[in-house]
Amino acid sequence: MINLEFNFNSTEPLYLQVAQQLEEAIFTGSFAEDQQVPSTTEISKQFHINPATVLKGMNLLVAKELIEKRRGIGMFVKVGAVETIGHQRKESFFTDYILNVVTEAQKLGLTEDKLIELIERGYQNDTTEN
Template identity: 70%
Template sequence: MLHFNFNSTEPIYLQVANQLEEAIFTKAFLDGTQVPSTTEISKEFHINPATVLKGMNILVNDGLLEKRRGLGMFVTEGAYMKLLERRKESFYQDYIVKMIQEAKKLGMNEDDLIELVKRGVD
């Protein structure tokens, strides 16, 4: 499930955060379930535990993971929905806004755009 690219320019701690976030989004880890421990991840992938913890703490700060003293890290309730909403907004900003800007340059109106979207979906 988790895999890391040690030759990437992306720091390992960010890869840890991104991999765990993706696992939550794809429901590999459901709301309320425990994720692998820092020790488990660091041993399995030969990563410094502090690096793994740094990545996990990004998700704690984002409200996607919670630390339960003596038990480990767990996916927070509502984490999936939070990610879904965040990704929908990102999709809108990254794709839809740019598409509308380009359509305006091409002299297209709303009906033209809707027709193109329907053509792409069918």
């Protein structure tokens, strides 16, 4: 069975959770490129979610060109989907984090060199394995 987790108490709509969970599964390799993803029926039955809700989430991934419908067969991960997700996430990381860090550093009067030094210090203190 598929390993997806949904928070039914979240304020985030289930269809967005479906899209995010499937996107994460694609990005981490749980669903390989050109591999079929579970059907809306499979997901809806396994997780007790309305099939229309699951389909709405899957259609978001179709719109983002991460999965494609193959008539009469099902939904498949598009070739290049992992690269697309990676590119989107890097852009998001830049706009959501880096720009804010630079703005805050400027407010604090930190130079670019000092900011780079702090980032390097963060990497040196990182004890996780990559």
